[in-house]
Amino acid sequence: MKRLLILGSTGSIGIQALDVVSRAGDAFELVGLSAGTGHEALVAQAREHGVGRIALASRDAAALAEEAWTAGEVLAGSEGLIQLVAESGADLVLNAIVGSAGLGPTIVALTEGVDVALANKESLVVGGELVTALAEATGAQLIPIDSEHTALHHLLTGEPPGVVEKLIITASGGPFRGRKDLEHVTVEQALAHPTWRMGGKITIDSATLMNKGLEVMEAHHLFGTPYDRIDVVVHPQSIVHALVQLCDGSTKAHMGYPDMRVAIGYALHHPDRADLPIRPLDLVELGRLEFEAPDTGAFPCLRLAREAAVAGGTAPCALNAANEVAVHAFLNGRLSFTGIPAVIEGVLEQLGSQRVHSFETLYIVDSEARRLAGELIAVHA
Ligand SMILES: NC(=O)c1ccc[n+]([C@@H]2O[C@H](COP(=O)([O-])OP(=O)(O)OC[C@H]3O[C@@H](n4cnc5c(N)ncnc54)[C@H](OP(=O)(O)O)[C@@H]3O)[C@@H](O)[C@H]2O)c1
Structure with missing residues (x-):
């Protein structure tokens, strides 16, 4: 039985991962689940799957989960998420958190030598070389979802x-x-x-x-x-x-x-094969x-991403952070669709690319890019 921790279990990938796990008989023991703010959905999942430990990135949401659910332990905040990973004793961590918030948990799992089934592509976009070097150093595998x-x-x-x-x-x-x-x-x-x-x-x-x-x-x-x-x-x-x-x-x-359960089943069962009801x-x-x-003329984001990739260093981290802020603003009606690449380009022009010395450098650039993107959105609005 594989001990499995699912991060971001209330999201699109997380929900489908729980479906794949449910179809796998006793192949997996779920040792923890996490979400950002969705405490009701997370508590319902913990009850349904008999999980003893959950974490919520939002402290307010964690407090509400603690009131509603006394059958297990609720951890709170980004520290709670890190604790959930570090103390899980998992054989495999499925990281389906959205955005650069997923980087910290990926680093902790790999540092502990635990294999990571990685849906959170932002971990690699932001932390690329450092993340893969860490996996190599500890012998942990990165299996993409x-x-x-x-x-x-x-x-x-x-x-x-x-x-x-x-x-x-x-x-x-x-x-x-x-x-x-x-x-x-x-x-x-x-x-x-x-x-x-x-x-x-x-x-x-x-x-x-x-x-x-x-x-x-x-x-x-x-x-x-x-x-x-x-x-x-x-x-x-x-x-x-x-x-x-x-x-x-x-x-x-x-x-x-197109069915993400193929990718999820591949990563969870690797190197074995899952028997899934896919047409x-x-x-x-x-x-x-x-x-x-x-x-790439009508869709400049692909060009911007390639340019940041080739520039390397902190540029992909800045691109990712600016994109997260710009997409959030678009979803909330504060930025036009074409404003998204404009904001990202503005952030990249101002921040350029520096060498990445440590994960700390990335956290600093991430927050600087978010601040600049916020300013540019105010200009574009
Ligand atoms: N969906 C797909 O088909 C697909 C395909 C390929 C790759 N991916 C990648 O998989 C990742 C997840 O995508 P998704 O579509 O499943 O996203 P999603 O539906 O938005 O779910 C995201 C999950 O992350 C949690 N979360 C959000 N913000 C968080 C934070 N700051 N700290 C901790 N947890 C947080 C959410 O909790 P709440 O419910 O509380 O918000 C939810 O459980 C992304 O990196 C995406 O690029 C997704």
Whole structure:
């Protein structure tokens, strides 16, 4: 039985992870769950799954959970989250927290030598080199939960070093694929993703194509592939998740209907396979699959992410923080859709890139980028 801790269990990935766990018989023992503010949902999950320890990032929410639930222990604040990870005795931590708030728990799990099933791509975008070096030093494994990176992990397994020419990840193109006039699009339109049902932040990142930029960085850090060997192709059907081109002229593709339980099952059961009720692929029914180049003119976030990735150092951290603040402002009606890349570009111009000496450097840049993004949003509003 694997001892499993799920962080961000009340979110889109967290809920699907609990579904995968429920279908796995006695393969997993759940040793803890966490959320940001959603205390009612978290307490309901703890009751349903017989979990003895939970954590809420919001101290107010934790106090309310403590009143409602006396059958276990409630930890509070970011320190509570860290304590939950450090004392969990878990064999595997599934990190499905959204945003750079997920970095601290990833660091603690890896420091303890615990394997991490990582949905929180921001951990790698922000902490890239330091996170992967930490995993190497402690021997803990990082197993991705992202359809493209799960596909790449799959496709690269068994390939010897030096044979891979290129990694290609696909993007659905989001709800605004093919459009140029994006100034006045609404939050509702941006949240209407054509192929995936996900949390709010990643859905907006998919609409701006920032998500693909973050994923290019995620692939770079996970697989050690240089940026000029990672391509993005728009594929509106979201059936082919990633491809790997090899030195002998062959190209391998990973395919399947869009269902995150495939990626979650892969990471939780790795190196074994989960038996999941996923519809088998029917190519005849699909009929055709389309591919096109991304439009980085209409969707500048992909260009900005690539530029920050190549600049390296603190630039990806600043880009991520500015993006989180800008997306939040867009969702709250304080910034236009096209204001998102404008704010990010402004932050990157002002902060540039410095060398990363420690995680402390990243926390300082994260908070400086958030402050600057807030100022620029006030200007753009
Ligand atoms: N959804 C997908 O299909 C998908 C696919 C690939 C990768 N991912 C990645 O997986 C991660 C989670 O995405 P999601 O779509 O599941 O997000 P989501 O639905 O918004 O859920 C986020 C989870 O994180 C918790 N949380 C929010 N802020 C927090 C904070 N400051 N401290 C601690 N916990 C916090 C939330 O708790 P509350 O419920 O209390 O807010 C919730 O449990 C993201 O990094 C995303 O890029 C998601």
